[in-house]
Amino acid sequence: MIYRTFKGKKLSLLGFGCMRFKADPSTGEIDQAKVNEMFDLAIEAGVNYFDTAYPYLGGKSETAMAEALSRYPRESYFIADKFPGHSINRPIDNIALFNRSLEKCRTDYFDFYLLHNINEWSEEKYKSEEYHILPDILKMKEEGKIRSLGFSFHGGPELLDEFLTRHEGEFDFVQIQLNYLDWTLQDAKAKYEIIARHGLGVWVMEPCRGGKLASLPEAQSAKLKALYTSSEKADDFPSDASYAFRFLQELPEVKVVLSGMNEVSQVKDNLHTFEKEWLLTAEERSTLMEIAESLKEGVPCTACRYCCDGCPAGLDIPYLIQCYNDYKFEASITPSMRLDALSEEKLPTACIKCKKCTHACPQGIDVPSILAELAELYAKGPHWGDQIAVRQKQIDDDLG
Ligand code: SF4
Numbered sequence: 001m002i003y004r005t006f007k008g009k010k011l012s013l014l015g016f017g018c019m020r021f022k023a024d025p026s027t028g029e030i031d032q033a034k035v036n037e038m039f040d041l042a043i044e045a046g047v048n049y050f051d052t053a054y055p056y057l058g059g060k061s062e063t064a065m066a067e068a069l070s071r072y073p074r075e076s077y078f079i080a081d082k083f084p085g086h087s088i089n090r091p092i093d094n095i096a097l098f099n100r101s102l103e104k105c106r107t108d109y110f111d112f113y114l115l116h117n118i119n120e121w122s123e124e125k126y127k128s129e130e131y132h133i134l135p136d137i138l139k140m141k142e143e144g145k146i147r148s149l150g151f152s153f154h155g156g157p158e159l160l161d162e163f164l165t166r167h168e169g170e171f172d173f174v175q176i177q178l179n180y181l182d183w184t185l186q187d188a189k190a191k192y193e194i195i196a197r198h199g200l201g202v203w204v205m206e207p208c209r210g211g212k213l214a215s216l217p218e219a220q221s222a223k224l225k226a227l228y229t230s231s232e233k234a235d236d237f238p239s240d241a242s243y244a245f246r247f248l249q250e251l252p253e254v255k256v257v258l259s260g261m262n263e264v265s266q267v268k269d270n271l272h273t274f275e276k277e278w279l280l281t282a283e284e285r286s287t288l289m290e291i292a293e294s295l296k297e298g299v300p301c302t303a304c305r306y307c308c309d310g311c312p313a314g315l316d317i318p319y320l321i322q323c324y325n326d327y328k329f330e331a332s333i334t335p336s337m338r339l340d341a342l343s344e345e346k347l348p349t350a351c352i353k354c355k356k357c358t359h360a361c362p363q364g365i366d367v368p369s370i371l372a373e374l375a376e377l378y379a380k381g382p383h384w385g386d387q388i389a390v391r392q393k394q395i396d397d398d399l400g
């Protein structure tokens with residue numbers, strides 16, 4: 001197993017993400033025997049980092065993880081959990097919720113604890129004096145119930161830099177969506193560099209982009225395979241997923257790469273990939289970048305901002321185009337949340353189609369058409385607001 005040192009702790013670079021355990025579709029009950037089997041394999045191979053979050057699997061991830069880990073000494077593994085500030089729509093008893101997570105995880109401290117999902121929209125909650133989240137969580141750290149504090153982040157580089165500057169010295173690590181596709185698609189390269197500049201550890205989520213990079217379309221997978229067919233290693237062709245992980249192994253500030261494993265075969269494949277450092281050749285690296293470009297279906301905005309000054313509506317055009325590109329790759333909740341953060345007059349519907357931006361754009365992007373399509377995509381959803389009521393109810397039921 002590859003290990004990385006972080007604040008004196010020896011962390012397995014492969015972390016076990018506990019958000020995708022298989023559950024019975026009719027009862028929602030998690031297949032605990034399978035979780036135990038996967039954990040046994042991982043622990044035997046040296047994995048020592050397990051990541052859950054209060055809302056995962058309707059609250060059942062914490063308990064299933066704790067059940068599997070209870071068969072091992074507490075000091076032999078690290079637990080990471082998250083505070084669901086992005087899932088509440090009114091102030092709650094933050095400390096009671098934190099203690100509930102400790103209880104469900106059968107521990108009296110968290111090695112790693114994160115504010116869950118900070119982005120342009122949820123940041124308002126995390127900084128709200130009324131919600132009082134950060135002061136309460138910092139108090140838990142002072143009391144030794146949190147050993148290292150971080151946050152998971154889904155916003156843009158500007159917010160990340162601003163947030164870290166505002167909270168200098170309060171956080172130890174940041175978890176971002178990082179993979180060879182999002183290196184450019186979601187500005188992960190810029191975010192990685194910002195976190196490193198602030199001297200914090202980089203934690204990786206979505207290393208395979210929700211499985212998409214683990215199972216590439218035939219043409220792209222064949223490109224990877226072609227790199228091997230001419231070598232003596234042809235029979236040991238690394239999986240599509242292993243290429244995605246190897247891209248991350250090369251980044252020195254990355255301390256943990258989380259993989260949400262739910263099959264024994266997947267655990268075995270990941271363990272093989274993380275057995276030892278296996279750096280990419282220059283050809284492999286450039287092939288991965290070519291594949292990333294070929295997977296994108298959006299527009300080639302370089303975020304130069306030449307279009308912004310002349311926009312009579314004052315729209316943040318590159319921000320909107322990044323949301324559009326994200327939607328085009330996958331209709332996920334992230335671009336919706338980022339658009340939810342904007343006031344009505346900053347949404348794509350505020351575009352008056354004057355075309356000044358298109359004339360200024362060196363890439364020749366037809367911005368008004370893109371914004372019209374973005375407005376349609378946004379209207380279709382999914383919307384985080386619809387899910388918050390369900391999440392808030394889960395918290396209310398749990399805290400009684
Ligand atoms: S077309 Fe829309 S986005 Fe472009 S400059 Fe005019 S108002 Fe702004």
Ligand code: SF4
Nearest residue numbers: 301302304305307361
């Ligand atoms: S001018 Fe074109 S490339 Fe530059 S930010 Fe605007 S849309 Fe993007």
